[in-house]
Amino acid sequence: MTEAERSHTAVIGAGPAGLTAAYQLAARGAAVTVFEADDIVGGISRTVVRDGWRFDIGGHRFFTKVAEVEALWNEILPADDFLLRPRMSRIYYQGKLYDYPLRALNALGNLGPREAALAIGSYLRARIRPPRDQDANYESWLVARFGWRLYRTFFKTYTEKLWGIPVSEMPADWAAQRVKNLSLSAAIVNAVLPKRNQKNITSLIEEFRYPKLGPGMMWEEAARKVEKMGGEVIMNSAVTTIHRADGRAVAVTVTTRPGQHQRVPADHVISSMPMSALLRSIDPPPPADVLAAADDLRYRDYLTVALIVPQEFSFPDNWIYIHDPGVRVGRIQNYGSWSPYLVKEGRTCLGLEFFVFEGDDMWTKPDSELVALATAELEALGLVRPGMVETGYVVRVPKAYPTYDQYYRRNVDVMRRWLEENAPNVYPVGRNGMHRYNNADHSMLTAMRTVENILDGTGHDVWEVNVEQEYHEEKSATGAKARATGGTGRDAPIIPRR
Template sequence: MAQHVETLVIGGGPAGLTTAYTLAKAGRSVTVLEMDPTQVGGVSRTIDYKGVKFDIGGHRFFSRNPEILDLWREILPEGFLERPRVSRIYYRGRFYAFPLRAFQALTNLGPWMATKCLASFAWAKVKPIKEPESFRDWVRNHFGQTLFSTFFKSYAEKVWGMSCEELSADWARQRIKGLDLGAALMDGVRRSLGLKRKPPAAAKSKTLNERFHYPREGAGMVWEACAEKVTALGGDIRLGRRVDGLHYDKLARIWTVSVVCADGRKEIYTADNVVSSAPVRELMQSISPTPMSVFHAGELMYRDFLTVVLIGKPRKAPADTWIYVHDASVQVGRVRNLGAWSPDMIPDGVGTALGLEYFCFEGDSLWTLSDDDLVAKAKDEIARIGLMAAGEVQDACVVRQRKAYPVYDEAYAEHVRMIRLDLKLHYPGLHLVGRNGMHRYGDQDRAMMTGVLTAENIIADERLHDVWEVDENAAYDRPAPRVERGAPRRVAA
């Protein structure tokens, strides 16, 4: 027998849980279906391996949206630490500060290469590409072709598994727009002349912020607390549930959702509203009647993710929260020092734990390596970078994450546009939220904001907000409240 709920949320990550929490606070009926059989959090969950805690990628708690900051404090009133961001780039045996310090970078590259970089930067300013469409075009316009080839190309191709000509400029606009080489050069000149440093303008990109908040025991603390609050407010969180079909009854305006449980049982739900943070490609392929845009959904791509945690006692542990590995001679993309995020991530008796992050496609040669082979590879690469000798590694573990990143190829925007149009015309009551649900790369504050606004649309039973207008900084201009005007009244003389 089908179980009916007003709103069914697919996915227990930041977007799904924020949607459920907002609905539950308003006294609305909501059930969350999470595929993981043991924990909520999605890509923002925290893994515990013998007391060593680590996230699937690092999740900084920083936002320019005060509404989201207040929501984090509401969900987890105690437990946040303020942490410094210390990041570097590793390239050809040298470390560079990130964000790039122009003089340091040019000095490390040597006089000939530095001259080429400056000449290339000047040429890009004189002769920019008028309508940059690819990642390469955008970075070339802002930094010059030489710096693009040196610092940006190898890392972008590691992350996305495609050439920079195939990768949309949207990712560069979103993630590195706050880097200004010209301003960095002028700041370096001021320092060299002993002049007072010009106060920096507010960073345009969150990736450049120097401090952030972080839960004592990992990002998963927030989402476990959020799930508990949803339950306390009368909502329902169900783990180990994989949605395998959605049917929309146009006459009854009801969704029927079939679910496979972790133990093999089948469950059927009906709902007035379905909110999905699941990958939109798989969602669209599971809907009946078959959406007209199913072809577009099938063309969307995702990047998968491996984390290899090496535990040991190196002679000197790095102080970095993150090291971006731009060097093409190793496959690792980023190295995270878990203790730099929070001392509570590392139990007593453990010296250092480094998380090596690899980007791949499910089924490729890297993804299919055995855990033992991945650990051996990680030990070799961390020794070549110089952060930990292979003999200093005492233990290790491997975690695989499917569909960690929606890919911004040259055609993704058109595919998403057609899916949005199809859902708007033919599938009312189905709402897309979050990174994979909307196929929009972004941090958890953006995902949360899409959940808040979607819940408010459901509560009001109308489209108060355009969720797609939430930008990469989680900013959204709320419409001014409507003023109800009554009939004019006669005023006594």
């Protein structure tokens, strides 16, 4: 008997990672049950529907360099359901829209002659006398490349809104990845020779694929196909306990409604639930130091206020970064630019994104107050005339960003080692599942590799699935300098714990 014929796998979560695992297992004839705590599939990649309007949490570009992931997307969703969308996003600052990535002529033109002269002066000063600690401090790293004035205009505010701490407290070592190849001199070269160098800039993907009803369309179809192939996807069912005996997981307990529990035997458990919650749900529990590591993981949370406005206030960008320090909104999505199928005739829907901490003053505001605040900010920015917002909806997303702080790597290692030794048939996958800043494609790839490990006994190290590795491999192939990251997922800043 093969492992596929012999075993039953419980999958925790019906997001991209969980459904990819279930799809791969079911396609190979293995018994699989997915338990999803929510009443909707897709996880962070779901499409939220309210009164017929569809919202995407953050805007999910379907872009990958992993051929297997691309092939699976094509297998799940018919070609007709995919749109090819142009990517456009600009920076909004003091009533002007700046190209992103920055282009020198556009930026200097928007600033006007006086501010442009000051910016160039400040840039030259920073070039002649760069901040001494630029290798250690992100603010200094940016100032060394752009000068103080451009740094304050184009980097400081948004970064602080996103991560919730001053840039001056952030280390520099991740920065070379996210904004690599960007400096004022590189920007000038780009402005003069527009197409030169652009392929080398990681943040540039000029077209991307997008399911016409939003990213959730992919996962709704994946769930249907899993069930068609004989797997089960059970909604409104949170896994609350993973039972362990003789050094392995043997069953999960699922809570369907408060007080209603069901114990389900399992030979393997693939988990995309947050790693901290996974360790907390194991019974008998891990020792205190492992639980302390679990409790020590940190997250950045997110909420979006989707406002319905007349079509005249639409813009061609998929999203706009809001750099004005006077408003709390960090980014504005225009869902109509993502797909005309997300919005209704004559109107568009703008998603005002706020980066928050679960439980903070924004998170706990009633929806009506958030809609009023978002409306006031949209009007203050001049992106809509007063009184033109028709209605609004609030979507809160806890744990949207697993945070990398100075302790996260050690914490993850402690949990990982304990699982490997005490519950080797429990497999963390995905983004929060592995506490890694993965996009959907790499979340999926961790699930694919895990299924191969289960069914074929391959010894893939799933923790090595690493987006930056590919960029580096590609760059090495073109002769550019490579930098090893090794197993940390997509590069993200280390956010020091205060």
